[in-house]
Amino acid sequence: MRFPTNWLWTIVFLLLILPWLALIGLGIFWLWQHHYLVTGFITLASFYGAATLLNHWLKHRQIEPFQLPDVQADQRWSPAAETVWAEIDKMADEVNPADYPLTDSARLLLLAQQVIRKVARHFRPKAGKAELDIPLRNILFITEQVSRDMRQLLDERIPFSHLLTIDEGLKLWKWKQRLEKGHFIYRMGRMLLSPATAIPAELSGFFQGKVAQYPKGLLEQWLLRTLIKKTGYYAIALYSGQLAPPVLAESGPQPESAPETKQPLxxxxxxxxxxxxxxxxxxxxxxxxxxxxxxxxxxxxxxxxxxxxxxxxxxxxxxxxxxxxxxxxxxxxxxxxxxxxxxxxxxxxxxxxxxxxxxxxxxxxxxxxxxxxxxxxxxxxxxxxxxxxxxxxxxxxxxxxxxxxxxxxxxxxxxxxxxxxxxxxxxxxxxxxxxxxxxxxxxxxxxxxxxxxxxxxxxxxxxxxxxxEGRSKEKLRLIWMQMANLIRI
Missing domain, CATH: 3.40.50.300 (P-loop containing nucleotide triphosphate hydrolases)
Structure with missing residues (x-):
């Protein structure tokens, strides 16, 4: 006899939750046996009461939980750069993680290419293939900078990201999808066992927009937004001439921003x-x-x-x-x-x-x-x-x-x-x-x-x-260095 898949997942869920339920039952029995049951419930109620009051205060002050960093525009950008940045920002808001899975590198590369193409066509409207109207080293520099920034964000914001291998990450991703199914089973079970409390909770989650977050996930959405905006940021800086790839040196390449002017105001x-x-x-x-x-x-x-x-x-x-x-x-x-x-x-x-x-x-x-x-x-x-x-x-x-x-x-x-x-x-x-x-x-x-x-x-x-003027001097300096190296060769 073969059990349906949903029943098998229900058994997995029960095996995971029953030990915790037993531990809670044994704890209550121990408190009752030692005459600490009332004290324990008062202490528990005090903690939950304090958490409830703090939760209401945070909502009143509009302090959102788990605020993830966002990529901001450069205040020195020109109006043309600000215009295309608004389009990039809108594109990041509308991206659907279901269309660009984090495990599909080809789709992610296509997404980055779309961002670069949008920026290129904005700054090079007369070029047939505007995204190609840029030196190859600049494209490599965008990839390098975005990869560096994404790695730094993962190190700072995602726990254990520096320990997980790619294979382990793919396995966790599959388990994450299975746990989402288990969460769905839990919600259905709660509806059957206690509809009086489950229905208001579901409606509250729906009207607060939480249900809309389940298909895409907060972390996936943030990673895709960051990828889009980081790529757009460096593409705008390069196509507008405000950023140039570094020149290789013995000390290693360093990102080079536009030179600060020494001219008087x-x-x-x-x-x-x-x-x-x-x-x-x-x-x-x-x-x-x-x-x-x-x-x-x-x-x-x-x-x-x-x-x-x-x-x-x-x-x-x-x-x-x-x-x-x-x-x-x-x-x-x-x-x-x-x-x-x-x-x-x-x-x-x-x-x-x-x-x-x-x-x-x-x-x-x-x-x-x-x-x-x-x-x-x-x-x-x-x-x-x-x-x-x-x-x-x-x-x-x-x-x-x-x-x-x-x-x-x-x-x-x-x-x-x-x-x-x-x-x-x-x-x-x-x-x-x-x-x-x-x-x-x-x-x-x-x-x-x-x-x-x-x-x-x-x-x-x-x-x-x-x-x-600063970029012209930089180009002349780079040409001079290249010609000097060619003469040596």
Whole structure:
């Protein structure tokens, strides 16, 4: 006589659970025999009560159990890289472990190829086979880096992963599938023996989304997500030019990120004629001003260098004032508009026309919209001549423009709102100042505070601006080394 497979698994389950049930029964009998039964139940109830309260507190604070690490995007990535990363992230969320078993290396390789193809077609849209438009060493580098990161994650997050062999892992995987069947039998048995408690538990698991996790498994889903996002991360870094494979050396290869630029941060001061650009630069530089011809972008730009102690240098570019019909940057738009990491747009509070300023910002935004591998520098609107607003004879700073208390403060607030609306710049990025010579400058400290706040965005713009130059130097260095080795051979 041959028993059905389900009955055989039921016998296995009973053989595993009966010793534990017997141990529980013997323990209760021992507690009753030594008059510790009440004390034991009170202690057990106390532990379960504390666990229940802690569980409710964790759920209230939205602290999830077993948080596994996720792969994050690089904050220095360009808008083009961020766009394809969003697609990779969506692909990782939608992957089904049933379609890509961890034991099927061919399917996993196909998954990685799909990720690389998606990234390649995004950065090389005109190439017939974009995934082939990359050096072979770069593909090998992606494989190397993903393998290294996955190994590190396994060592840190998966218990005994450094002890299990592949054969043992395959056997455990088969047992895992069998135990899932045993768990299903247990759930069915609980439904038959105690439907009053089993049905609410099943419904609770269903509505909390736990049933949906049974077919795919938390660990399998995390491993596949990590594989997809790690592959996408390094593919984006390579195709965008922000990462290069290391050059072999005697000390062994080391991953080489994009070289940090040693160029100073570039700040452009732009604005209409007589808006107060030169006075602003004098106020910013003070005694540290030193005229220089370092890296001029055009003949019409005057460059000033600001260096204080051991901090990095700043180059401040004073540009000619533009009118409604004449713009200095039209002569060399390819170099001029994309050559800065932060823009101070000087707007006089007494000038009514904003068309020239709006045209300048429109040209600047269009330039970067057409070059998604670059990041547009942050723009601060510096509203000058606020001391000349009505009432003309009143000038008793400071003025609170957030909650104006008098007519002067209200007029300053109105001027800021006008500039913000006309130029599509946030009110928080519009800074009112006075540069009059008799009463001294006012609110320059607010500009320095705003520059510090925009520092991360400026560094990102600088990083992407200098990236092609750094990569060109790296390519020349590698070619020189290869030619030197060829000559030796």
């Amino acid at each position: 570039r700040i452009l001061v732009a604005g209409q004629l007589k808006a107060g650009k030169s006075s602003l630069i004098n106020a910013l530089l003070g005694e540290l001003r030193a005229a220089t011809n370092v890296l001029p972008l055009t003949d019409e730009l005057t460059v000033y260098k600001l260096a204080q102690d051991d901090s990095s240098e700043l180059l401040i570019f004073d540009s000619p004032g533009y009118g409604d019909k004449i713009h200095w940057f039209e002569k060399e738009p390819e170099r001029a508009l994309g050559g800065f990491d932060l823009v101070l747009l000087v707007c006089s509070a007494t000038q009514a026309g904003r068309e020239a300023d709006a045209q300048f910002l429109t040209d600047l935004r269009n330039w970067f919209d057409q070059r998604l591998h670059r990041s547009m520098p942050p723009v601060l609107a510096i509203v000058t001549h606020i001391d000349q607003l009505r009432p003309l004879r009143e000038w008793q700073p400071p003025y609170d423009v957030q909650a104006p208390q008098n007519e002067k403060a209200c007029n300053i607030r109105d001027a800021l709102e006008t500039v913000s609306e006309a130029l599509h710049i946030a009110m928080s990025d519009c800074i009112p100042i006075s540069l009059q010579t008799t009463g001294g400058v006012y609110n320059i400290d607010a500009i320095w505070a705003a520059l510090a706040d925009k520092w991360p965005e400026s560094k990102r713009a600088q990083y992407l601006r200098c990236l092609p």
